[in-house]
Amino acid sequence: MDNDTQGKEERHVARMQRKKEIVDQKVAAADQERGVLLVNTGNGKGKSSAAFGVAARALGHGLQVAVVQFVKSRTDTGEEAVLGRVPGIRWHVMGEGFTWETQDPDRDAAAARAAWETALGYLRDPGVGLVVLDEMTYAFKYRWLPLDEVLAAFAARPAMQHVIVTGRAAPEELIAAADTVTEMNLVKHAFKVGVKAMPGMEF
Amino acid sequence: MDNDTQGKEERHVARMQRKKEIVDQKVAAADQERGVLLVNTGNGKGKSSAAFGVAARALGHGLQVAVVQFVKSRTDTGEEAVLGRVPGIRWHVMGEGFTWETQDPDRDAAAARAAWETALGYLRDPGVGLVVLDEMTYAFKYRWLPLDEVLAAFAARPAMQHVIVTGRAAPEELIAAADTVTEMNLVKHAFKVGVKAMPGMEF
Numbered sequence: 457m458d459n460d461t462q463g464k465e466e467r468h469v470a471r472m473q474r475k476k477e478i479v480d481q482k483v484a485a486a487d488q489e490r491g492v493l494l495v496n497t498g499n500g501k502g503k504s505s506a507a508f509g510v511a512a513r514a515l516g517h518g519l520q521v522a523v524v525q526f527v528k529s530r531t532d533t534g535e536e537a538v539l540g541r542v543p544g545i546r547w548h549v550m551g552e553g554f555t556w557e558t559q560d561p562d563r564d565a566a567a568a569r570a571a572w573e574t575a576l577g578y579l580r581d582p583g584v585g586l587v588v589l590d591e592m593t594y595a596f597k598y599r600w601l602p603l604d605e606v607l608a609a610f611a612a613r614p615a616m617q618h619v620i621v622t623g624r625a626a627p628e629e630l631i632a633a634a635d636t637v638t639e640m641n642l643v644k645h646a647f648k649v650g651v652k653a654m655p656g657m658e659f
Numbered sequence: 660m661d662n663d664t665q666g667k668e669e670r671h672v673a674r675m676q677r678k679k680e681i682v683d684q685k686v687a688a689a690d691q692e693r694g695v696l697l698v699n700t701g702n703g704k705g706k707s708s709a710a711f712g713v714a715a716r717a718l719g720h721g722l723q724v725a726v727v728q729f730v731k732s733r734t735d736t737g738e739e740a741v742l743g744r745v746p747g748i749r750w751h752v753m754g755e756g757f758t759w760e761t762q763d764p765d766r767d768a769a770a771a772r773a774a775w776e777t778a779l780g781y782l783r784d785p786g787v788g789l790v791v792l793d794e795m796t797y798a799f800k801y802r803w804l805p806l807d808e809v810l811a812a813f814a815a816r817p818a819m820q821h822v823i824v825t826g827r828a829a830p831e832e833l834i835a836a837a838d839t840v841t842e843m844n845l846v847k848h849a850f851k852v853g854v855k856a857m858p859g860m861e862f
Contacts, residue, residue, distance in 0.1 A: 657789075
């Protein structure tokens with residue numbers, strides 16, 4: 457090895473040692489153990505699929521998981537076919553489809569209320585480690601559910617229970633109440649350049 | 660129902676009818692069927708978990724799935740425990756951990772190269788419907804792999820094969836080559852307010 461390469465390697469090692477110290481300090485400082493409230497919002501792809509990925513993760517650690525889908529766009533999804541079959545998960549496809557499909561606000565509101573009642577049962581059960589409320593934010597956008605009531609139920613849930621809420625345009629009060637918030641932003645999408653919703657990728 | 664309420668409902672229905680027409684037109688215009696290249700990047704949570712959610716989705720539609728993890732941060736992940744057991748998936752935890760843990764650039768580069776050789780086998784196999792290359796972008800950042808070679812292999816893959824690449828700071832050429840790109844942005848994270856990496860949520 458020449459001197460140049462050796463110097464470069466030594467600088468890399470020194471930089472990585474500093475980085476490791478910083479990372480280790482941060483890990484040591486994070487010592488609370490409790491359930492967290494996650495919100496996946498934004499106009500990009502991945503809000504629901506990230507929630508299902510975490511559901512798989514939680515199941516793998518032996519947690520009981522409940523999934524409530526507030527907007528029933530279809531019932532032939534691959535995620536339900538696979539994850540809905542894993543012991544420890546309960547999966548509810550509720551809602552009536554996107555509101556521009558139903559064109560009936562009263563039916564939409566009643567469906568959202570029914571989905572919320574199902575969710576509430578899980579939010580009161582300390583045996584349930586993770587509750588996924590998929591596409592719930594639409595219930596706030598269209599005023600099918602009062603946000604106050606939902607946030608109060610989140611606050612009163614069992615201490616070790618995790619909750620994930622997905623959907624576009626999460627309201628500010630929900631973001632304020634959450635522990636972890638990711639905004640999934642659309643940079644580009646295959647659909648816009650004429651690719652069909654491919655099974656296994658989009659549903 | 661009074662006139663006001665009725666007027667409001669009629670306006671809602673008219674608005675939703677217009678929305679439905681626009682959505683239906685867009686769906687009709689997207690008529691290509693082919694494999695897509697997805698990139699999940701950004702500094703937020705959900706890049707890998709969204710890829711695993713799509714892996715579940717793909718398995719549910721009967722696709723063969725291969726997962727290659729380029730950065731082995733741990734081998735006790737919940738997603739592997741659950742999804743790694745589903746028939747139709749092959750799961751490879753490769754790499755040597757984050758580079759600030761190994762502090763050895765040569766070992767990191769060799770591990771990335773080995774992971775890429777494994778990935779290449781799948782990228783040449785038309786029987787594989789989805790290839791997940793988890794945390795691959797680090798291989799470009801640290802120059803463990805030449806981006807040109809990787810993009811050429813993506814371009815030469817079977818026509819119906821989907822690929823997902825995850826990781827921070829995806830290079831511009833990769834974003835240009837992709838069909839769908841989501842930037843997962845960190846709005847807030849439980850870790851920063853002192854919550855430990857909770858099993859089932861973070862791994």
